[in-house]
Every structure is written in C-alpha cells, then in structure tokens.
Amino acid sequence: MTLELRLSLLGLAFSVACSTPDSLDSSDDTSTSFLKTKKCHDHDNGHGNGHGYGHGKGHEDCEDEEKPIAPWKFVSIPDFLNSDIGDVSNLTSLVNSTNPAHEAAIARVLDEIAAENPDFVMVAGDLVNGHWYLDASGVQVFGPVSTRAQKQAAIAKAADVYYTTWKERFESRGLTVYPAVGDHDIGDNDWAANSEKAFLVPDYKAQFAKHFTLDANGQPIYARRPVGTPFENTSYAIRHKNLELVTLDEFRQDSPTTKLDAQRGSVLLSVDGDHLAWLDQELTDATATGKIKHVMVQGHIPVLTPVRTQNSSGMTMPGGAQTPFWQTLVNHHVDLYVAGEVHDMSANNNGGVEQAVHGAIMGYADDGSYMVGTVYPDRIELELKRFKMDYPSTEKLWQAGTNRPKAQYSVPPEPFESVGTLVIDKSSGQTQFLNRTGYFIPMNEQGGGDQQPAPPAQGLAVHMKFDETPGSTTAINSGTAGAIHNGAISGATYVAGRLGNAMHFDALDQIIAGPSPVAGSAARTTSAWVKVASTSTAIQTAFTFGKNTDGGKWDFDIDLAGNLELGVGNGRIDSAGSQNIEDGAWHNVTAVLPAGGTLAAAKLYVDGAPISFTAPTKAINTVATGTFVIGHGANALNSQPFAGDLDDLAIWARPLGPAEVQAMVSLAATAGLAYDAGKADKVLTAFASAANVQIDGLTWKYWPSGLTGPEGVVRATATSRYEINLGGGAGIVVPVDPNAEPPPAPSASGLAVHLAFDEATGSLTALNTGTAGAAQN
Numbered sequence: 001m002t003l004e005l006r007l008s009l010l011g012l013a014f015s016v017a018c019s020t021p022d023s024l025d026s027s028d029d030t031s032t033s034f035l036k037t038k039k040c041h042d043h044d045n046g047h048g049n050g051h052g053y054g055h056g057k058g059h060e061d062c063e064d065e066e067k068p069i070a071p072w073k074f075v076s077i078p079d080f081l082n083s084d085i086g087d088v089s090n091l092t093s094l095v096n097s098t099n100p101a102h103e104a105a106i107a108r109v110l111d112e113i114a115a116e117n118p119d120f121v122m123v124a125g126d127l128v129n130g131h132w133y134l135d136a137s138g139v140q141v142f143g144p145v146s147t148r149a150q151k152q153a154a155i156a157k158a159a160d161v162y163y164t165t166w167k168e169r170f171e172s173r174g175l176t177v178y179p180a181v182g183d184h185d186i187g188d189n190d191w192a193a194n195s196e197k198a199f200l201v202p203d204y205k206a207q208f209a210k211h212f213t214l215d216a217n218g219q220p221i222y223a224r225r226p227v228g229t230p231f232e233n234t235s236y237a238i239r240h241k242n243l244e245l246v247t248l249d250e251f252r253q254d255s256p257t258t259k260l261d262a263q264r265g266s267v268l269l270s271v272d273g274d275h276l277a278w279l280d281q282e283l284t285d286a287t288a289t290g291k292i293k294h295v296m297v298q299g300h301i302p303v304l305t306p307v308r309t310q311n312s313s314g315m316t317m318p319g320g321a322q323t324p325f326w327q328t329l330v331n332h333h334v335d336l337y338v339a340g341e342v343h344d345m346s347a348n349n350n351g352g353v354e355q356a357v358h359g360a361i362m363g364y365a366d367d368g369s370y371m372v373g374t375v376y377p378d379r380i381e382l383e384l385k386r387f388k389m390d391y392p393s394t395e396k397l398w399q400a401g402t403n404r405p406k407a408q409y410s411v412p413p414e415p416f417e418s419v420g421t422l423v424i425d426k427s428s429g430q431t432q433f434l435n436r437t438g439y440f441i442p443m444n445e446q447g448g449g450d451q452q453p454a455p456p457a458q459g460l461a462v463h464m465k466f467d468e469t470p471g472s473t474t475a476i477n478s479g480t481a482g483a484i485h486n487g488a489i490s491g492a493t494y495v496a497g498r499l500g501n502a503m504h505f506d507a508l509d510q511i512i513a514g515p516s517p518v519a520g521s522a523a524r525t526t527s528a529w530v531k532v533a534s535t536s537t538a539i540q541t542a543f544t545f546g547k548n549t550d551g552g553k554w555d556f557d558i559d560l561a562g563n564l565e566l567g568v569g570n571g572r573i574d575s576a577g578s579q580n581i582e583d584g585a586w587h588n589v590t591a592v593l594p595a596g597g598t599l600a601a602a603k604l605y606v607d608g609a610p611i612s613f614t615a616p617t618k619a620i621n622t623v624a625t626g627t628f629v630i631g632h633g634a635n636a637l638n639s640q641p642f643a644g645d646l647d648d649l650a651i652w653a654r655p656l657g658p659a660e661v662q663a664m665v666s667l668a669a670t671a672g673l674a675y676d677a678g679k680a681d682k683v684l685t686a687f688a689s690a691a692n693v694q695i696d697g698l699t700w701k702y703w704p705s706g707l708t709g710p711e712g713v714v715r716a717t718a719t720s721r722y723e724i725n726l727g728g729g730a731g732i733v734v735p736v737d738p739n740a741e742p743p744p745a746p747s748a749s750g751l752a753v754h755l756a757f758d759e760a761t762g763s764l765t766a767l768n769t770g771t772a773g774a775a776q777n
Helices: 003-009 100-115 148-171 196-212 273-288 324-331 658-669 677-688
Strands: 013-017 034-036 039-043 060-062 066-068 072-076 120-123 177-179 236-240 243-247 294-298 336-339 346-350 353-357 367-376 379-388 417-425 432-438 460-464 487-490 493-496 501-505 510-515 524-531 540-546 553-558 564-567 586-593 603-606 609-611 627-630 644-652 693-695 698-703 720-727 730-735
Touching: 100 148, 100 367, 100 379, 120 243, 148 196, 177 243, 236 273, 243 273, 273 294, 273 324, 324 353, 353 417, 432 487, 460 677, 524 540, 524 553, 524 658, 540 644, 564 586, 564 603, 586 658, 603 658, 644 677, 658 677, 658 720, 677 693, 677 698, 677 720, 677 730, 698 720
Parallel strands: 072 120, 120 177, 243 294, 294 336, 336 353
Antiparallel strands: 013 039, 034 066, 039 060, 072 367, 236 243, 346 353, 367 379, 379 417, 417 432, 460 644, 487 510, 493 501, 501 644, 510 627, 524 586, 524 644, 540 553, 540 627, 553 564, 586 603, 603 609, 693 698, 698 730, 720 730
C-alpha cells in the first residue's frame, strides 16, 4: 500500500487542483524552470490547514502540465530554542519554565522569520534543552526520576509540554517547519556506555518521532525515509518545487552498552551503513527526476572544521571531509549542508559542497542568527541575519537540569543585521559560489584555519600603501615578503588617506593577507596610520596575526577609551590614560618588540612619541600558521571589529629604535616629503649602512656627526634642506649644496672606539661610546 493511499484511507490527505506550486511572481526572473503540473497532491499531515510541521504547504507532487516555478524562500534557524520554554503551571505551583520576557523574545524572532514569507523553515536540531531525566531542584514537575521507568515517563511528559508548545509557535504563524534531531533532543552529550542516559536515547528519539515524523495514529508522515534502519522515524526527505531537502539524524547508537566513540560513549556522530546507503539512493533518485535542480541536506553536527563556537561543547563529526558521508554529498553535487550545534556562524566548502553553520540558542548567547534562502531555477541566494540578545541580570529560568538560560532577556527592537551573503550559481552549467561577504567568507580565509607559514621575514616585510585603483579587490604588499601578503579585500572601501589612499572599515569589513608575517618571539615593529571618529563601546582591532592561543596572537588594538594596546592571547597591555586616539584625526600607532621579548618588553608609540603602560611578563609565541587579518580580531569576523580608516600599514622584522620611529612619523609629516613607510625605510637603511640614498630626486647623505636637532625629527638649517639626527649627532642629510660632503670623523684620542654591542637584539646600529663618538657607530 502506498503512503498516499494509506493517508487517504486515514482521511489525512486530499487532492487539490493547482497551477503553479505557489502564487509567487516570477516576472523578475529571466531564467525560469518548469514543473509539470496538472493534479497536485497536498499532504497536510492530518492538520487540515497545511501549515505547521511536516510537509504542510511545502510538499506537492504534481504531474503532466508544465508551469514555470517562481522564486521562493526558505529559512534555516538551527538550535532554536535549545532551551525548555513552556508553561508548566498546570503541573506545579513551585516553578515555571517560561515568563513574559522569554515569550516576547521568541515571538520577536519568529515574527521576523514569518515576515520573510518562507515556504518552510529548517531547524537543524536542539529544539529543546532536554535534561528531562533530571530533577535538579527536587520539585518533580514531571514526576519522580529515581528509576529508569520514572525517567522514561518524565521524558514523555516533558516532551508533550515542550514539543507541543514549540510546534504551536510555528503553526500559529502559518510556518511549515522541518526539524532534525540534535544532541539536546536526546538528552545532551555525552552518552557513556552503560550509563542511565545511554539507555534513555531510544526514548528521546521515540518522543521526537511522535511529535514530528508520525501522525496521530503513529503512522509515518514521510514517504522518503530510511525504512528498516534505526533512523526510519528520525531521518526523512521532502521534495518541494525544484529542491530536495534531506534531514538526517546523525546520532548512531547500536546499543546502550556498546562504546562507539572514546568521547561520546555509546553514540557515534556519523551517517554510515544502511543509513548512508539510503541517503545515496535518495540523492540518486532526486537527480533522476529531472525536476530537482537543487539539493540541501541538514543535520545537527558540523562536518567541516574549523567552526566558531559560543555557549557550546563544539561537537563536530569525526573524520570531517574524509568521511563517507561527506564524500557522498560531494559525489551527488549537493549544494548546501546546513548544521547547528556551535551556536555561531561559519562557512566552509569542500569538494564543491558548502557547509553553512549558524543558529539561535535563546537565553544563553549574546546573539543568534538565521539564514534566508531565495531559490531560483539556476541559483540559490543566501543571506545570514543576526540579532542581539540583551541580559539585564544573571537570574536563571527553571529547567529540569542545572544548565539553565537567563530568566530575563530581550531582543532589541532594531532591525536584524545582514551579516553575510552567498550565491550558489548554476547558470553556467557549473556550480559556482559567488558574491561571498561577511560570515560566508570561508573560515580558513578569516583566521580560523591553518595557513602555510611564511618564509622568515626580512627588513620591511609588509608594506600596504592602499594606493591601488579604488574598487580593487586586492591590497598589494610592496614589502620584502611580496605577494604572500597581498590582501583579499572584503567590504572595505578606498577613501582619502594620510598618504594617498586609505581603507575604510565598517563592522563586517576585512582584508585577509596570508599567514602571520612574523612568528614566535621574533623581533618586530608593526605600524599604521589610523583615523577613528569617536570612542567605541568595545575594543577595536585594527589588524592581527597569529591565533588566539596562549601568547599566540598579535592584536593591534584600540581600547574602549581610545588608547593603543596590544593583546597576545591571555595577555594584554593596559595603556589606560595614555592618549585617546579616537578623535577623528590621523595618528601613527607603532608597536615594537625586541627578539625574545615578553609583552612587558614591548614599546608603544603614538605619533612617534612613546606612551606608558603596564603589562604582564607574558611570553610571546605568535603562531606561524595563523592568518594576517586587517579589520577585526583573531577570533572571528565580528570579533573586535575595527570601524575607521587605516593607511600605510608596515611590519618590520626588526625592532625600530625610538629615533627611527620618530623619523618615520616626521618624514611623513614634513611638507615636500610626505614619505610613506617604504621611503622612510630607505632612509633608515641608508643610515644604518653609512650609505647615501636617492629618493624622489633627493640625495640623502650619511652624516657621521655634527647634527644637533632633536633625535628623529626632520628639520631644515642654513646648510641642509632636510636633516635628521638619528642618534648622537649622526644621521642623514639632504644638503642645500648637492656637492657638500659630511665632516670628517673627529680625531681619535684616548678610548676612541668602544662598541659594547648591548643594543636591543635586532638593532641595525652598534653604538660607539668611545671618544670618537657617533662617527664610529
């Protein structure tokens, strides 16, 4: 007996005449596809209105007559709610697991989703908190939980409360929803073999099936399911218009007493065996129809790494891209794999399959997100939207277990923020991933993945002038390290700078420029010109490299009061009260580290002048495989984002001395010169080599002695157009008379030369403390 006949006999299906699957206007889409329609069988799963959960309005099998398919939408919001929010006042007067604050916040998010007008909503697991076998407060809301039978009864009772309430929230807004099983829906990880929780996994799955994949008579709602496997009531597939969606239960348990995984115990995060064979056949069948143009798969567990996490245990699928599961997705050219679990946004791509991870754990995290997909015949346009959650207190809301959300919180009234876009385009006959922005920029291009280490840096390794033609997508590195540090520009725009052009950054802009330019505890000088309009409410990172491990990153920061600081991973400089540089003016900011130095040994300069600070003696060990990121911190795209203008970024593989830092700033500020860091480096290198150098038609001559101006400051005299005293009267000069020669070295007497070699490691000048003075530096 077919599913349709069985449903008809049960009085749960009806046939409707239809034309296009939904009345969406496709006039703006020039490349329409067609669906043969004549008679469409709308399976509304026994709910009459065709909305709510199950197939609802979203699943129609139509034949014979060709009609164009108009663009349509879906929404994905994994981990929603990941908490048990429902009224238990009919069960107890002692506690409750909802309040007006939670209901208002949930309603706000669902109303925004409903306003997107999606054909369906996907929820990739963790619908609830699920610690229903516990009674941490001793109030027995769902009955006693001492014995296994009592725990099973409590799980059933809690599921009736929370799943019913969860579904009603969608149904009341006319939203069709397709949920997947998450770890919290089976009691929360982990599930040690022979533990009480391991024996309860089948009960949890049975309750999920009762509420989402079986009808009121216990009959399966979905025809496309892995019949004969343990997943026949928790994995399923639907075909909607020109798209197939497969929803997977990725929690394999052979027996509560069998250990399948060293960490997860009796549960293995996997899709394999007969379950995988069903998926393989389902994807084969979908392609064979000729009607299915797009394929998506959702499961709770991220497969590709790295991924960002917040308020999460961060489970991922062992084996990653090498698993037979992922290779099956690749072999069938699946467009999109959607996962949750980690409560944050990340994108990765392997083998031409995109993984989009996001979610909205309500009442725990600082923000949540959902994804909107607009489906066309030849493409899917994706957009991530983020909303904030504000918590006025630390009070907790009752749950059966101890992992409880905040009792009071709200979703602010401002519009949800668009934080990433991607187009999965097939118009050329090949799948292309186009127009990536924000969180759809793959993690290994945002500092999350490993980079191939750069060769050892020399001299001025990085110099980004940002003087490319406005609109360019690549920031060129003219430093010695070359193209390995060319930067991929995303979002940042060209504006007038301190020296030529500069880059302007807003909250989600970035430039990714290869691996860490300097690694370990190697000497370095990092410098840039910045212009920030006003004091921020959070730390801003102008640029960073390395990774957020102990001492492993180099965050070039501006703190809440506008002070220049460094953060290195479990160590931070505090320069409170030094100088506010968030005043809308251009400032040069420079940090210097001697070789092998700790954070306390670093030196900071603003506009060439040293600033005072306190710092721990934190060892520096910048990770070589980290990513060089301009525009935000090492953790993520929304980590300490920089909002302002940045120009002339320079990184030396040596520690510049105080006079050299001052000279770099002074050369930029001097009328008629306006030297960027590259030209300043030529001046400094010539001095260190006791050589002359020509720059822009001017010949700078090494001057061994006799210069009396302030160290590092460019000045003019009666005999020099420009001169800089770089220490002890020695320096470099552009004489008024081009033929002028420097004075001879003073006559030696006594201890004429004494080179102690006690300068900072990496210094290019050995100072003479003998009577001959700087002429013998």
